Amino acid sequence: MEIREIKGVGPKTEALFHKLHIFTAEDLLSWYPLHYDEYLPPVPIGEACAGGKAAVEGRISRAVSVRRSGARTILTTDIDDPSGRLRLTWYNAPYIRSLLARGSVFIFRGNISLRNGAKVMEHPEIFTLHQYDEKIKTLLPVYGLTRGLGNNAVGKAVKEALSMNLLPAEYLPETFLDETGMLAEEEAFRAVHFPKNKEEALAAVRRLSFDEFFLFILALRTLRSQLLSAENAFPMKLSWDTERMMEGLPFSLTRAQEAAWREIEADLAGERLMSRLIQGDVGSGKTIIAFLAMAMTASNGFQSALMAPTEVLARQHYEKLVKLIADLKLEKLHPVLLTGGLTASRKREALRAIAEGTANAVIGTHALIEDKVSYKALALVVTDEQHRFGVSQRELLLKKGSPPHLMVMSATPIPRTLGIICYGDLDVSVIGELPKNRLPIKNCVVGPSFWGAALRFIAKEAEAGRQAYVICPMIEPAEGMEADNVLDTARRLKKELPSYSIGILHGRMKPAEKNKVMEDFAEGTIQILVSTTVVEVGVDVPNASVMMILGAERFGLAQLHQLRGRVGRGTEQSYCIFMSGQESETVKKRMEILKNSNNGLEIAEKDFELRGPGDLLGIRQSGDALFKIGDPARDRDVIVSAGKLAASLMERDPELAGAEHAPIKKRLDAYMEESSKTITL
Numbered sequence: 001m002e003i004r005e006i007k008g009v010g011p012k013t014e015a016l017f018h019k020l021h022i023f024t025a026e027d028l029l030s031w032y033p034l035h036y037d038e039y040l041p042p043v044p045i046g047e048a049c050a051g052g053k054a055a056v057e058g059r060i061s062r063a064v065s066v067r068r069s070g071a072r073t074i075l076t077t078d079i080d081d082p083s084g085r086l087r088l089t090w091y092n093a094p095y096i097r098s099l100l101a102r103g104s105v106f107i108f109r110g111n112i113s114l115r116n117g118a119k120v121m122e123h124p125e126i127f128t129l130h131q132y133d134e135k136i137k138t139l140l141p142v143y144g145l146t147r148g149l150g151n152n153a154v155g156k157a158v159k160e161a162l163s164m165n166l167l168p169a170e171y172l173p174e175t176f177l178d179e180t181g182m183l184a185e186e187e188a189f190r191a192v193h194f195p196k197n198k199e200e201a202l203a204a205v206r207r208l209s210f211d212e213f214f215l216f217i218l219a220l221r222t223l224r225s226q227l228l229s230a231e232n233a234f235p236m237k238l239s240w241d242t243e244r245m246m247e248g249l250p251f252s253l254t255r256a257q258e259a260a261w262r263e264i265e266a267d268l269a270g271e272r273l274m275s276r277l278i279q280g281d282v283g284s285g286k287t288i289i290a291f292l293a294m295a296m297t298a299s300n301g302f303q304s305a306l307m308a309p310t311e312v313l314a315r316q317h318y319e320k321l322v323k324l325i326a327d328l329k330l331e332k333l334h335p336v337l338l339t340g341g342l343t344a345s346r347k348r349e350a351l352r353a354i355a356e357g358t359a360n361a362v363i364g365t366h367a368l369i370e371d372k373v374s375y376k377a378l379a380l381v382v383t384d385e386q387h388r389f390g391v392s393q394r395e396l397l398l399k400k401g402s403p404p405h406l407m408v409m410s411a412t413p414i415p416r417t418l419g420i421i422c423y424g425d426l427d428v429s430v431i432g433e434l435p436k437n438r439l440p441i442k443n444c445v446v447g448p449s450f451w452g453a454a455l456r457f458i459a460k461e462a463e464a465g466r467q468a469y470v471i472c473p474m475i476e477p478a479e480g481m482e483a484d485n486v487l488d489t490a491r492r493l494k495k496e497l498p499s500y501s502i503g504i505l506h507g508r509m510k511p512a513e514k515n516k517v518m519e520d521f522a523e524g525t526i527q528i529l530v531s532t533t534v535v536e537v538g539v540d541v542p543n544a545s546v547m548m549i550l551g552a553e554r555f556g557l558a559q560l561h562q563l564r565g566r567v568g569r570g571t572e573q574s575y576c577i578f579m580s581g582q583e584s585e586t587v588k589k590r591m592e593i594l595k596n597s598n599n600g601l602e603i604a605e606k607d608f609e610l611r612g613p614g615d616l617l618g619i620r621q622s623g624d625a626l627f628k629i630g631d632p633a634r635d636r637d638v639i640v641s642a643g644k645l646a647a648s649l650m651e652r653d654p655e656l657a658g659a660e661h662a663p664i665k666k667r668l669d670a671y672m673e674e675s676s677k678t679i680t681l
């Protein structure tokens with residue numbers, strides 16, 4: 001059902017939802033909260049820290065004063081309790097004045113910041129003691145928003161959607177739900193958006209995560225049985241071109257790269273179809289391994305496709321390969337770029353070359369396995385940092401004819417037990433070392449007051465000919481979300497560093513604009529790039545030596561580690577500045593983990609320990625993560641239970657043909673269909 005059919009959603013709201021890729025009521029129901037705002041018991045005023053949100057109970061100690069500043073009316077007053085006093089301010093809220101008589105006692109809840117050294121609570125909510133008692137322990141969902149669309153509007157639309165009975169009937173056996181005590185699906189959808197308390201929210205997250213894992217595992221197993229029975233239509237021989245390529249590189253492969261390559265080479269020359277995961281931390285040099293496999297495929301007269309999660313990355317890979325071919329005179333490789341952003345005529349040309357087989361190394365985004373792309377002899381598919389590829393696209397490929405060899409490249413560390421369940425059908429090569437010429441990145445964790453010093457540092461690096469990234473959590477300001485955004489930050493930088501060239505990059509720019517900016521940054525004409533996390537994966541500009549991440553507390557640690565991996569790729573010393581807007585203990589501890597480790601697996605494990613199993617939604621991992629709500633680090637036991645149910649099911653009825661399994665079969669088919677349409681930036 002279209003989103004506009006929901007009561008209360010007019011054309012304006014519809015357009016805003018579309019901006020968030022929410023098109024149907026079902027999409028909306030799966031637009032899970034990013035986290036929950038929790039109403040905690042009030043703390044003594046003296047203990048409320050700046051940089052965080054708190055509730056305090058206080059007595060109004062002076063009459064409210066009103067002042068104008070430009071178009072705004074500012075109201076201020078002070079409150080106290082035996083432990084201290086606090087200033088409160090509101091903007092444009094004249095009605096508050098009559099409410100807050102001197103001497104009366106209320107509970108105030110809001111963000112506390114430092115103004116000229118004094119703590120101020122800005123625009124707090126006001127409750128009577130009784131009102132707050134009712135509120136305590138309730139959770140308020142906080143959604144990922146866009147400008148003009150507030151939490152309340154989303155909540156209202158979700159409530160309407162829930163009342164429309166759109167959800168399909170429960171598909172899990174009742175006995176299983178009883179045994180495990182899991183919520184029914186419908187109940188889980190209600191509770192994830194409107195939990196009565198924390199326990200209920202946890203139960204909802206658990207159920208919805210279970211569904212994600214269960215369907216994923218089931219789909220993988222189904223595909224695996226199809227793959228195992230498929231014949232290898234692309235037998236290959238070893239090729240001299242790959243040896244020439246290795247010799248011609250400006251560096252020699254690390255031992256780990258070499259070992260991974262030999263495994264792939266043996267797979268390709270073997271009798272069975274290859275299914276291999278190449279796992280290597282950021283900067284370990286996975287791209288060149290893909291190029292070697294593509295060269296071997298071309299030498300054998302077949303085609304290969306390399307799929308990247310973003311256009312920016314696809315183009316970068318393409319340009320690297322073109323340069324490598326020119327440098328090393330590899331005549332048999334004919335690359336072509338295929339992305340959604342190509343002009344119609346260039347796309348037509350690319351499609352023809354692919355169909356005729358004149359192009360034999362296709363590089364692009366998910367566009368390259370769409371239905372309208374037909375290959376002459378597609379023998380190898382490589383996916384780079386594209387976890388969603390897992391199930392859906394493989395299925396699409398299978399439908400296209402003889403299944404190709406598959407190579408999945410990822411920097412995401414997957415703890416072993418989970419890896420076996422999630423990637424059970426893949427062989428694994430680990431690239432466990434970085435090239436030797438690298439200096440460890442120097443890290444620092446700072447608060448917003450470091451801004452001036454950070455800019456001086458960036459300017460100094462730019463003077464020395466190097467470049468910097470500045471990453472923001474958001475593109476533009478959004479209602480109810482106080483976070484650094486690309487547009488304002490770029491404006492501020494242009495003002496404060498007027499003699500440097502500053503560019504911006506984010507997912508809502510047109511493909512051509514994005515390409516231009518990335519090219520300019522790669523060439524060094526842009527010195528400072530202000531960006532969202534679109535540069536998170538894969539981007540390789542070795543001359544960049546500073547990574548500054550604003551609002552760092554808003555990102556997952558794995559994501560921060562990926563972002564940091566954009567620097568330290570050359571021989572120069574590189575630096576990463578994690579700037580956090582919050583001073584809470586947990587934020588500090590999380591940032592310390594990053595500061596003390598440059599190892600992705602270690603970071604993921606420590607992060608999990610710190611968050612613990614009671615963590616609700618935590619901080620959402622990057623957008624192309626495999627699961628929407630499930631978090632492999634948090635949900636180990638959920639995964640195990642999903643794996644068990646899937647295994648026992650497949651053992652009894654591998655085709656899910658029995659009448660009692662019809663609901664599961666139906667859901668699985670829909671899942672495979674749906675996940676093949678996944679959108680990438």
Ligand code: ADP
Pocket residue numbers: 251252253254257280281282283284285286287288411435436437538540542569
């Ligand atoms: P990732 O594993 O993160 O995808 P890349 O493949 O982008 O890493 O490689 C990162 C950088 O390291 C690139 O500039 C690449 O040319 C370089 N590189 C790759 N292998 C080596 C090596 N063995 N020695 C030195 N530099 C290398």
Ligand code: MG
Pocket residue numbers: 286287384537538
């Ligand atoms: Mg990469």
